[in-house]
Amino acid sequence: MTTIYDIAKRSGYSITTVSKVLNNYKNVSEKAKRAVLEAVEELGYTPNSSARTLATNKSWMIGVVFAEHLGVGIAHPFFSEVIEGFKKHVELYNYDLLFVSRHMGMQRETYKHLKHRGVDGVIVVQSFGDDFIGQEESPIPAVYIDLPLETPGSVYSDNRHGAQLAVDYLVELGHRKIAHIMGEQTSFAGIERAKGFKKAMANHGLDLPEHYLVNGGFFSYEGGREAMIRLLALQDRPTAVVVAGDNMALGAMKVIKEAGLSVPGDISLIGFDDIAIAKHVDPPLTTIRQDKELIGRQAAIMLLNQINGDDSGMTKVVPVQLIKRESCRPI
Amino acid sequence: MTTIYDIAKRSGYSITTVSKVLNNYKNVSEKAKRAVLEAVEELGYTPNSSARTLATNKSWMIGVVFAEHLGVGIAHPFFSEVIEGFKKHVELYNYDLLFVSRHMGMQRETYKHLKHRGVDGVIVVQSFGDDFIGQEESPIPAVYIDLPLETPGSVYSDNRHGAQLAVDYLVELGHRKIAHIMGEQTSFAGIERAKGFKKAMANHGLDLPEHYLVNGGFFSYEGGREAMIRLLALQDRPTAVVVAGDNMALGAMKVIKEAGLSVPGDISLIGFDDIAIAKHVDPPLTTIRQDKELIGRQAAIMLLNQINGDDSGMTKVVPVQLIKRESCRPI
DNA sequence: ATTATAATGGAAAGCGCTTTCGTTAGGAGT
DNA sequence: ACTCCTAACGAAAGCGCTTTCCATTATAAT
Numbered sequence: 001m002t003t004i005y006d007i008a009k010r011s012g013y014s015i016t017t018v019s020k021v022l023n024n025y026k027n028v029s030e031k032a033k034r035a036v037l038e039a040v041e042e043l044g045y046t047p048n049s050s051a052r053t054l055a056t057n058k059s060w061m062i063g064v065v066f067a068e069h070l071g072v073g074i075a076h077p078f079f080s081e082v083i084e085g086f087k088k089h090v091e092l093y094n095y096d097l098l099f100v101s102r103h104m105g106m107q108r109e110t111y112k113h114l115k116h117r118g119v120d121g122v123i124v125v126q127s128f129g130d131d132f133i134g135q136e137e138s139p140i141p142a143v144y145i146d147l148p149l150e151t152p153g154s155v156y157s158d159n160r161h162g163a164q165l166a167v168d169y170l171v172e173l174g175h176r177k178i179a180h181i182m183g184e185q186t187s188f189a190g191i192e193r194a195k196g197f198k199k200a201m202a203n204h205g206l207d208l209p210e211h212y213l214v215n216g217g218f219f220s221y222e223g224g225r226e227a228m229i230r231l232l233a234l235q236d237r238p239t240a241v242v243v244a245g246d247n248m249a250l251g252a253m254k255v256i257k258e259a260g261l262s263v264p265g266d267i268s269l270i271g272f273d274d275i276a277i278a279k280h281v282d283p284p285l286t287t288i289r290q291d292k293e294l295i296g297r298q299a300a301i302m303l304l305n306q307i308n309g310d311d312s313g314m315t316k317v318v319p320v321q322l323i324k325r326e327s328c329r330p331i
Numbered sequence: 332m333t334t335i336y337d338i339a340k341r342s343g344y345s346i347t348t349v350s351k352v353l354n355n356y357k358n359v360s361e362k363a364k365r366a367v368l369e370a371v372e373e374l375g376y377t378p379n380s381s382a383r384t385l386a387t388n389k390s391w392m393i394g395v396v397f398a399e400h401l402g403v404g405i406a407h408p409f410f411s412e413v414i415e416g417f418k419k420h421v422e423l424y425n426y427d428l429l430f431v432s433r434h435m436g437m438q439r440e441t442y443k444h445l446k447h448r449g450v451d452g453v454i455v456v457q458s459f460g461d462d463f464i465g466q467e468e469s470p471i472p473a474v475y476i477d478l479p480l481e482t483p484g485s486v487y488s489d490n491r492h493g494a495q496l497a498v499d500y501l502v503e504l505g506h507r508k509i510a511h512i513m514g515e516q517t518s519f520a521g522i523e524r525a526k527g528f529k530k531a532m533a534n535h536g537l538d539l540p541e542h543y544l545v546n547g548g549f550f551s552y553e554g555g556r557e558a559m560i561r562l563l564a565l566q567d568r569p570t571a572v573v574v575a576g577d578n579m580a581l582g583a584m585k586v587i588k589e590a591g592l593s594v595p596g597d598i599s600l601i602g603f604d605d606i607a608i609a610k611h612v613d614p615p616l617t618t619i620r621q622d623k624e625l626i627g628r629q630a631a632i633m634l635l636n637q638i639n640g641d642d643s644g645m646t647k648v649v650p651v652q653l654i655k656r657e658s659c660r661p662i
Numbered sequence: 663a664t665t666a667t668a669a670t671g672g673a674a675a676g677c678g679c680t681t682t683c684g685t686t687a688g689g690a691g692t
Numbered sequence: 693a694c695t696c697c698t699a700a701c702g703a704a705a706g707c708g709c710t711t712t713c714c715a716t717t718a719t720a721a722t
Binding site: 046047048049050051053054059061072073074075077080081083084087088091094095096097098099100101112115116117118221250254257276277280281282 | 377378379380381382384385390392403404405406408411412414415418419422425426427428429430431432443446447448449552581585588607608611612613
Binding site for chain 1: 677679681
């Protein structure tokens with residue numbers, strides 16, 4: 001490995017000067033600068049980030065922690081896009097992303113691991129907050145997706161408003177018997193969307209029978225299926241259902257078709273997320289779009305602020321948008 | 332930050348002994364071990380990986396490089412699953428994954444960056460090989476997905492056989508006029524699948540008009556659309572088409588529907604990849620499944636071998652499988 | 663009791679870099 | 693000719709850890 005010492009010898013300057021050149025200090029002559037840079041080129045020198053990190057206590061890495069309870073990890077259709085948006089932004093500032101292994105069930109370990117790695121910040125995704133929160137010791141700057149907290153920054157979509165938009169639209173189409181397949185009621189997104197839904201129903205003065213609220217679990221296709229099966233079994237079927245996640249909506253759609261019914265002919269369906277598939281299914285899914293890229297970017301901005309000490313807002317709510325496609329129709 | 336020195340002082344032993352305990356050396360007494368571990372616990376000590384890396388020249392990080400020409404980065408439906416499989420395996424051996432920023436268009440820089448970071452190995456994905464190959468200097472152990480090379484390890488699906496399976500199946504269903512929407516013909520997968528397709532057609536003694544071979548570009552939805560439009564414009568339309576990627580197949584399917592035709596009523600469609608969506612579209616897409624998880628795992632095994640010096644095979648071909656769903660039917 | 667041997671512990675160098683602070687030389691000012 | 697600055701450079705310490713090699717002590721063998 002060629003080091004700063006090799007460059008020093010080759011260029012005839014000291015390692016101090018070499019280091020200064022490499023770090024753009026001002027008090028080096030043009031001559032020295034040229035000599036050093038030339039040596040760097042000739043020797044194909046690459047600085048060693050561990051050494052630098054050790055000396056400066058700055059790693060230029062950001063840790064990414066995924067909770068694994070959904071099983072798919074990185075391949076998650078929603079979160080992977082958020083991460084991508086996040087990555088695009090932090091890259092601009094020369095950060096790399098470190099995906100740490102999760103030491104399942106041992107949140108304490110995850111924190112320690114990040115500490116061990118000396119990451120400058122952390123983005124936490126798909127978590128229940130058990131990973132990280134309340135680590136007494138000097139905290140690592142962190143930002144949370146879909147998890148509202150007092151302490152650090154967190155960013156999430158305007159879930160309530162999203163649910164509201166869905167209901168409004170359905171009502172506008174003339175629906176009155178509207179059900180909701182809820183997301184996991186221990187998750188922030190699940191809870192908020194359900195709240196928004198209920199509120200909107202109330203606003204419209206619509207009746208909301210208890211059995212119109214069914215739990216679809218962790219936003220999975222299977223969960224959507226099961227929930228829809230229950231809805232279909234009702235004697236007083238809804239004419240439309242707001243589903244708290246696109247994957248669940250797809251499961252629901254499938255069940256409806258299997259029952260020989262049609263979407264939107266018999267039942268209108270509206271999802272949440274606007275994952276990549278949504279527009280490609282048949283019928284294309286009307287849904288509430290989360291701006292994944294923006295969520296990621298906002299998280300990045302927030303985290304970078306925290307890292308740089310200019311602590312700004314604690315919480316950022318990202319607007320959502322109704323995407324009309326073909327899974328809903330007037331009654 | 333609490334260091335090994337703090338532990339030494341607290342436990343009454345030297346830093347040497349502390350280090351030995353922490354690294355499971357055998358020549359330390361039980362007593363010392365206990366004392367040290369106790370101090371570690373009390374002080375909440377976390378070792379510093381930069382320092383360790385600096386001293387040992389081993390980072391326990393594996394670099395991940397994505398070519399970005401597909402734009403979606405991490406969110407790619409196929410590669411993200413491969414990476415996930417890879418991650419699951421290397422995690423077992425305590426490696427973390429470092430996603431480096433890509434310095435687009437400057438392959439040289441990517442290599443240097445990885446060197447800078449001191450990663451123990453690299454997985455290269457979605458690349459044309461321009462990133463990495465032929466870096467004269469001490470090479471970093473690397474494994475390539477979908478890119479066959481002499482030098483380092485590479486793993487990919489049995490693309491030819493996959494295309495073959497597709498044709499065989501279609502022929503079995505009675506089709507004779509079979510077209511192929513090819514993947515980008517500068518990409519390994521695109522080339523191989525096209526080869527397999529032609530070979531299979533020849534094997535069956537089937538006629539293959541030149542215009543039955545249409546290029547769909549970089550495996551995108553849009554590319555599939557455009558290719559299918561051209562196919563539809565033919566006077567002598569195919570009754571079935573083998574599409575080199577699922578995303579393209581979805582694009583093609585959409586175009587067919589838009590033209591008022593039916594899949595599989597008028598045209599049978601068969602994709603490649605079996606991405607998550609494939610089973611959820613309407614009709615569910617018959618496709619050649621790549622075992623993404625296995626590809627990832629094989630890559631991990633190979634890379635770990637390289638890292639540990641037990642260089643084994645250079646190339647691993649992962650079997651594919653025909654998944655029959657509902658986008659094909661007998662003629 | 664004496665010597666050989668094994669078990670245990672520590673001093674110190676080194677990994678590659680940054681950064682403080684001091685030194686030197688040259689130019690400006692009088 | 694002399695002092696005073698400033699600009700340019702380098703010595704050395706330090707970041708937190710590993711590892712070699714030597715010193716010491718305990719144990720076994722005679």
